[in-house]
Each structure stands twice: as structure tokens, then as C-alpha cells.
Amino acid sequence: MDSARRGGNRVATAGRAGKVVPALRVDAERNRERILQAAEEVFAERGIDVGLEEIARRAGVGIATLYRRFPTRADLLEASFEGKIREYLVAVGRALESPSAWAGFRQLVEYLCGAQASNAGLRDLITLRFPSSSVVEELKAQAHAGLEELIARAQREGSLRPDFVAADIGILLLANAGLVTATHDAAPDAWRRFTAYLLDAFRAEGTARTDPVPVAPTPDQIERSVQSMATTVRRG
Template identity: 55%
Template sequence: MAAAAELFAERGLSVPLEEIADRAGVGVATLYRRFPTRADLAAAAFERSITRYTEAVDRALANPRPWEGFRALVFDLCELQANDAGMRDLLTTAFPTSSAIEDRTDEAVEKVKVLITLAQAQGSLRPDVVVADLVVLLLANAGVLKATGNAAPDAWRRFAALMVDGFRAQPDAQPDAPLPPAPHEQQLRRSIALLTGERYP
């Protein structure tokens, strides 16, 4: 499991199973016998990460101030993506409905729906926000992380803060906190070079 978790964290869920087997020092057939599908392997390798995801949802729902819980959840999920390429994929990948991953994430999604309803009843969250909007945000954040990489590793923080403000029911209200710093021009140029495959001095 350590080999799979390491490679998934480094490069995401698209790592060839042959490479995982090679690092683990086992044959591909052995890997397939233990884990018939990539989803099964990911569920085992990311047990701890999935737990961090579900715990973030539970913390948000337990917050007595639903808007603060929702805001914290957005940042927690974006940070999980930033710290782990495999988790980045995991939060934005559709797995078979029978997989262990799907079972756990389905339960978390139902809790997020409750959190959204509570924040909307409080009057802090836009009344038209749905769970799909959070999924789109995570897809967008995955793109930000892929584009900026090590060139501007904290760029996601400002993006997440701006997105959270977009969810507010009162857009003219004072921001919850100052925006994190914007990436420097040099960081952006390096990020664009990484995205396009060009060399940057």
C-alpha cells in the first residue's frame, strides 16, 4: 500500500499499475489478485486521506455557525488537494457506484447537503448553491494546482478565498479575512511555462 500511496500522492491516480507493482516489488498479477480494480487499490491506498476528507465534512457540519463551517470546508478540501496529487484526483473522479470510495463519499455528500441547507437558512449562503457547485470549485482548484505546481504553490489560497466570497448571500458584506497574496508575475510566467511545456529560465 505504501508504494501505491506514494505514487498516487506524487503523480495522481493515473499512475500505471505496472509502475506501482514495480515499486512495491510484486508482480502485476499479484496486484490484480489483491485489488481487481483501480478503485479498489485507491480505496486501500487512500484510507487515511479519505478519512481526512470525511472528518473535514464532519467538522464543518458540527460548527454552530453554518457559514463558517462551509467556508472552512472549502479551504480544507482545497488544501487536501494541494498537499496530495492523488487526493486531488480522488475528489474529482467518478468511481463505480459499488466501490468503497463511492460508498464513503456518498455519505459525506449527504452531510454537505445538510450543511448547505443550514447555511442557506442562516441567510449567509446564496440560496441557489448546490453540491455540484462545490464539485466544480474542486475541479477548478485542481486545474489551478496543476497549472501553478511548484512555481506558485500557494496560488490556490487566493483562488479559494475569491470563490468563497462568490458563495456569500451578501456580496457587499465585509470579507471574512484579507485575501492571501497574489502570485508574483515571475511565478505566473513559470506556471504558464509549466502548463504549456515551454522552458522558463
């Protein structure tokens, strides 16, 4: 074969995933963007387990088109969430610029938990995980390095307890994901109180608790999160 593909001489953009991918025909590219946009919306609203037909419908394309462009759910997820991961990286940068390491740390924790609160897909992602491309891995690695730096600074400053480790952020996020998933309808601010509690726990011993813990959900709100019947268990 003379040229790899007919479009081989056209600009072969380096795709989001970093792999060199032959340029798409304009209609295909347009549909790809539509799918991505629809996927971002649907994943954010309903989590990453939604039927792919729904995304295709919202994008106004056939289901086959979606599968052609994103052969697996993981491919679609990754493309959809790359933007969010970049935002996270930016947030880490902002936190590092804060003159007070504790303020930066606190700000970052609240950013992360808030992001989970506002995006069901983000909640699911940390739990359900999927194999990432090298681009996404690279972004994560950068963010992680920033986080380590932030932790070290706050510990040097004496505001963050010395036995805190980066993995604790993972614990926090896994726990917060569970909390928000359960409460986002009935007690959408419960995560703020939760986060505040944990920040209190993370402070170095002896430092004063400066900020009050946000208001607690009412018993009724927790009732509805914990005990109400939702539509989860159906009755004949």
C-alpha cells in the first residue's frame, strides 16, 4: 500500500489521547464533538453507568456512530473527563500559590470534594476506575506531585498533622464520593460538614479550630438519605 490511508497526507492531528490518529472527515469530527459534549452532560448528571444509547440520542447520532468513535465505554469516559482532570491540575497550582500552606491545602480539599458533589461522573470515576491513557496518567502524576508538595509545606508550616500522608486524600475522596452519592438529593450540603470535620482532624495537634463546622443536615434530611425508600427497591 502506497499511503497508509487516503487521508494520510492531510493533517494528522495528535488526538487527545496522544496517539497519532488520522484526521476525521468533517462530519465525523462534528459528530465526535457532539458525542463528547453529550457524554459530559449525561455522565455529570447521572453517573458513568448510563446507557450509551441515551448519550447517542442526546448527541443526535446513531448508537453505531458512538461505538465507532469510542469503541469502549472507557474510551468515552476518558475523553469526556480529561477536561476535569486539567481543571484539577489548575486547582493544585492555585493552592500552591496560596501564602498560607494550610489555606491552600484546605482550598484544594474543598475544591475536590465540591467537584465530586457537582458531578456524578467524577464520583463514580474515583470508585470505578478505568485504564487511562498516558496523557491522563501524566496529568494525574503532575497533580500528585503538586499535592505532595502542598502537604510537605503545610507540615513544615506546622499546620498539618505530621502523620498525614497523600493517601489520606484518596481516603477522603473515596469516602466523600459515597457520602455525596447518597445525599445529593436530600441533603446536598452534607459534604461540606463532612469535609470540615475532616479538615479539623487533619490539623496538627494543638492548633485551634478556626472555622466553624457548617450546619448539620436536619435529622429529616439524613432520614431521607439513609432510610427513605427512593425507587431503588421496587415493589410488585
